[in-house]
Amino acid sequence: MPRPTPAQQFLATALLAHERAAEPAHDGGLAAGRVYDKLHLHLAPLLGKAGVELLLVRSAKLVLGEFAFLTEASILGGAAALHARVRPPAPALTDESVTALFATFFALLMTFIGERLTIQVLRSGWPTFVAMATETST
Secondary structure (H helix, E strand, O other): OOOOOHHHHHHHHHHHHHHHHHOOOOOHHHHHHHHHHHHHHHHHHHHOHHHHHHHHHHHHHHHOHHHHHHHHOOHHHHHHHHHHHHOOOOOOOOHHHHHHHHHHHHHHHHHHHOHHHHHHHHHHHOHHHHHHHHHHHO
């Protein structure tokens, strides 16, 4: 399994912080749900809906922690369970676990489609933010 690099950890942390700042009145759970939804929206044309869901579920299974409930879930059932878990009013996830989820997702995605294409897809969802975050992390 590819371990998330410091740059991927930074990207996940900064992306969640960026989404939290977009609606400061809400807690981090809403930010995690928006990141999940935007990733799904912008990656589905490239990987297919099931492909995005499978990578997210695989990331959650590798991270475990607060996602341990997925260990017994089927792959497609796991995607629905994971989506429900990152969307409010689900129980709040810790910042550490949701950051680990998205950092692991970025590591798997970059292994699968490459860093350049991953950054290009992320820029479609977060145009100004991703350009700034990738320059800052290098």
